[in-house]
Amino acid sequence: xxxSVVGRAPRDRSEGSGLAVHLMEVVExxxxxxxxxxxxxxxxxxxxxxxxxxxxxxLRRLRAAGLEDVADASVYGTLRRLFAAGALTSxxxxxxxxxxxKYYGLNKTGLDLLAQSTKTWNHFADTMSVLLLEEAx
Amino acid sequence: MNSTLTGPVATYLAQVRAELSDLPPGELADVLDDVSGxxxxxxxxxxDEPTAASLQERLGTPQQYADELRTAAGYPxxxxxPKEKTGGETxxxxxxxxxxxxxxxxxxxxxxxxxxxxxxxxIGLIALFGAAYLGVRALRGSNPEVVxxxxxxxxxxxxxxxxxxxxxxxxxHELVTIGQPVWWVARGVVGGGAIFAMSGASxxxxxxxxxxxxxxxxxxxxxxxxxxxxxxxxxxxxxxxxIVPIWLAFSFVGGTSSGVFGSGDDYSAxxxxxxxxxxxxxxxxxxxxxxxxxxxxQVKVRxxxxxxxxxxxxxxxxxxxxxxxxxxxxxxxxxxRTITDGYGSSENCKDSDKAPFVPPPAPATTPATPSATPxxxxxSVTPGKTPTxxxxxxxxxxxxxxxxxxx
Numbered sequence: 002x003x004x005s006v007v008g009r010a011p012r013d014r015s016e017g018s019g020l021a022v023h024l025m026e027v028v029e030x031x032x033x034x035x036x037x038x039x040x041x042x043x044x045x046x047x048x049x050x051x052x053x054x055x056x057x058x059x060l061r062r063l064r065a066a067g068l069e070d071v072a073d074a075s076v077y078g079t080l081r082r083l084f085a086a087g088a089l090t091s092x093x094x095x096x097x098x099x100x101x102x103k104y105y106g107l108n109k110t111g112l113d114l115l116a117q118s119t120k121t122w123n124h125f126a127d128t129m130s131v132l133l134l135e136e137a138x
Numbered sequence: 139m140n141s142t143l144t145g146p147v148a149t150y151l152a153q154v155r156a157e158l159s160d161l162p163p164g165e166l167a168d169v170l171d172d173v174s175g176x177x178x179x180x181x182x183x184x185x186d187e188p189t190a191a192s193l194q195e196r197l198g199t200p201q202q203y204a205d206e207l208r209t210a211a212g213y214p215x216x217x218x219x220p221k222e223k224t225g226g227e228t229x230x231x232x233x234x235x236x237x238x239x240x241x242x243x244x245x246x247x248x249x250x251x252x253x254x255x256x257x258x259x260x261i262g263l264i265a266l267f268g269a270a271y272l273g274v275r276a277l278r279g280s281n282p283e284v285v286x287x288x289x290x291x292x293x294x295x296x297x298x299x300x301x302x303x304x305x306x307x308x309x310x311h312e313l314v315t316i317g318q319p320v321w322w323v324a325r326g327v328v329g330g331g332a333i334f335a336m337s338g339a340s341x342x343x344x345x346x347x348x349x350x351x352x353x354x355x356x357x358x359x360x361x362x363x364x365x366x367x368x369x370x371x372x373x374x375x376x377x378x379x380x381i382v383p384i385w386l387a388f389s390f391v392g393g394t395s396s397g398v399f400g401s402g403d404d405y406s407a408x409x410x411x412x413x414x415x416x417x418x419x420x421x422x423x424x425x426x427x428x429x430x431x432x433x434x435x436q437v438k439v440r441x442x443x444x445x446x447x448x449x450x451x452x453x454x455x456x457x458x459x460x461x462x463x464x465x466x467x468x469x470x471x472x473x474x475r476t477i478t479d480g481y482g483s484s485e486n487c488k489d490s491d492k493a494p495f496v497p498p499p500a501p502a503t504t505p506a507t508p509s510a511t512p513x514x515x516x517x518s519v520t521p522g523k524t525p526t527x528x529x530x531x532x533x534x535x536x537x538x539x540x541x542x543x544x545x
Contacts, residue, residue: 056172057179074203077172078210
């Protein structure tokens with residue numbers, strides 16, 4: 002996708018400003034928060050594989066794993082969607098510090114989804130790595 | 139769950155809720171449960187209670203937050219939901235109308251004379267209850283909190299929260315626990331008292347005030363349970379916040395020693411049934427005064443009250459027939475000449491200051507307790523002598539004169 006944009010831009014737009022706009026789009030598309038959008042499901046499933054967690058807890062684990070740019074609301078939205086899709090279980094547990102917390106955990110569907118998504122990701126990442134290595138060479 | 143949130147955090151949650159109000163109720167409740175938990179955790183990141191600005195810096199605007207949530211959760215894009223929106227907005231609009239128009243007419247009524255009080259008071263109350271009823275009906279059975287989800291409701295709630303945040307928490311607590319019951323009783327006493335004071339009897343006013351206090355406390359409790367009562371209670375509170383200070387000012391300026399209820403009578407006296415000008419004796423209007431000296435001879439006098447104010451009555455002699463005459467002219471010289479013949483005619487008019495009755499013989503031996511009838515003969519007032527402007531003898535015991543200065 003990225004290469005097509007880069008390749009098309011000089012042909013379609015002769016003016017410098019048009020090129021600049023397209024370059025900005027490419028740079029933005031490579032922004033970590035944009036890249037995250039596609040793989041947030043996978044990231045959330047991954048942190049829930051080790052242990053069940055409530056929203057803020059999942060958020061913290063993602064940050065600790067190095068995904069600093071993840072948006073809070075996106076994580077909560079992703080949890081809702083995965084739950085609605087039947088990939089997660091949900092239960093409420095009281096907490097000492099404050100209100101009850103809603104925990105999410107992987108069920109069979111979630112585990113299957115995680116395995117499948119991991120495969121897809123690995124394939125994609127390998128392909129990209131090879132591509133980038135070839136380009137550099 | 140949401141009840142644990144306060145201040146700007148609660149506002150933020152309400153704004154997110156408003157942005158997501160098109161979701162199905164069950165899903166909305168679930169996701170807001172999550173958001174509420176999230177905001178609790180985020181609030182704990184701050185040392186003090188976060189401000190609206192610091193929350194936005196951390197999470198983005200409520201709109202951005204809701205959009206991120208919506209996209210990630212795969213909810214459909216926001217649809218315009220005019221029905222639900224107008225419900226809250228219409229209800230809010232009617233509520234505001236009730237709180238402005240009703241009190242406006244009632245205050246106009248109170249600022250005017252007796253009949254206007256009743257007329258505008260009734261109009262104001264009809265407008266108030268009518269608008270309040272339409273407001274409650276506009277809710278169509280949904281939670282009254284929907285008005286807080288409208289843009290105007292949000293702004294109002296935010297500014298009120300901002301003001302409340304200025305008040306230290308312990309003072310806030312005191313205001314609610316002590317100030318609220320005191321206010322309930324005060325508005326009930328004034329409201330009930332004012333209505334029954336129109337009857338004029340202070341005993342009735344006291345009973346009315348006590349009954350008003352009881353009703354007011356009951357209404358207050360009821361409103362805590364069912365917030366739809368707010369549509370009626372807030373406008374009535376507006377009226378009360380206008381009347382209570384006036385009432386207090388009146389009892390202060392009136393300076394009577396009998397406290398609120400005594401001065402309440404003064405208040406009603408000046409605003410209601412006794413407002414007519416003129417001279418009154420035991421409930422009957424006095425049009426003229428025929429003074430007689432102690433020998434039973436009619437005399438001409440000028441009358442003054444205890445403060446040296448002339449006791450004026452409108453002139454009623456032939457001058458009122460002339461077109462150029464000022465019909466508002468008054469005189470404190472008695473007896474006044476009254477028209478005996480030729481009413482309405484400036485040429486053939488005749489007037490007289492002769493008493494239209496034969497003075498009854500005065501009691502001979504009771505000079506210490508004169509009655510309201512002419513004083514007995516035997517004292518030394520020279521006939522025809524004009525009295526000096528000193529307080530007249532009309533304030534002796536046995537005589538009840540109600541005098542209101544002519545306006």
